[in-house]
Amino acid sequence: METSSFSYSSSSSLRFLRPQIPRPLTSTVLLTSLRCSWKQKRPSLQASAISYQKFINFALDQTKRHTHLAASPLQESYSSMISTDGTVELQMRSFQAPKIRLLRSLSIERETMQVLDFAVFPKPEYDLPIFCANFFSNASTNIVLLQRDYREKYYKSLMPLGVKYAELLPWGGKLTSESLKFFSPIVIWTKFTPTQHNYDVLYSAFVDYYMAWLELMDEATEENNESRITGNREAQHRYLAWRAEKDPGHGVLKKLVGHTAAKNLLRNFLFHGINELGSKGFLDYFPEYRSEDGTVIERRSIIGKSFENRPWDARGEFIGNN
DSSP states (O other), X not given: OOTTTTOXXXXXXXXXXBXXXXXXXSOEEEEEEEEEEOOTTSOSSOGGXXXXXXXXXXXXXXXXXXXXXXXXXXXXXXXXXXXXXXSOEEEEEEEEETTEEXXXXXXXXXXXXXXXXXXXXXXXXXXXXXXXXXXXEESSEEEEEEEEEEOGGGHHHHHHHHHHHHHHSXXXXXXXXXXXXXXXXXOOEEOOOOOHHHHHHHHXXXXXXXXXXXXXXXXXXXXXXHHHHHHHHHHHHHHXXXXXXXXXXXXXXXXXXXXXXXXXHIXXXXXXXXXXXXXXXXXXXXXXXXXXXXSBOOOSOSSOOEESSOSBOTTOOBOTTO
């Protein structure tokens, strides 16, 4: 399995504000991407020893302490699915709350592969970030992405958190411009060997980022400015359009459940809201991906530029062009 298969790109249509990238409808994106290389010569922690249920249980337990969670209507249609070869079960859970449009998870646990895709999408009436965490582990590779889109007004208060984990989990190599445009200076993109210590650091990062998100949710008040609500809605819709079309996990899902079921999961569960939040299509938001015959260019990267090192300094200033 290629290591890029579950290296998810981002968590929101909102992007980091910097001169060379067009300003989004609203604010920016916070993303932490932990990409962990599993060296078979040093099998210090086997894939079968990893369970991401601990992450789900923590998130659900803490969310219930902060708000009232109710089952989402999606739960009736998306609860579990068996792979086409009958060997893998995909487990899905989904909820909603007064300030949460959708909290959902997709998990796969088997001896040779562990997967978690967890996300919380706020209601557009609240000026809240999207929180997203994507973890993939097998016998040779562990790829993790913790991500949270956030508004610029939260930027300075969140920088210490990003700096902390940037030191614990150093930059892991090339990251494309297409991916970077969705990320904030708090992104953590790293590779590490599979030790229990590193797994504990990963869990600590998840806990810290999610608790920070819950605090933002507690403080959020309902927006009554219709133009801001519209901006929040379109920004979230733009992100959903990108992920549903360009999500690198599509290849893995297609292998497990087939093309039709994979596309259905992406559009109607993982990135639910494409049909509900807006009417624009992928090419309306990203016309640079239009081919000569009017279809979407399949490549995820068409710019070709990538960043070998962290392109922000400790203050969050973009230094990628230096």
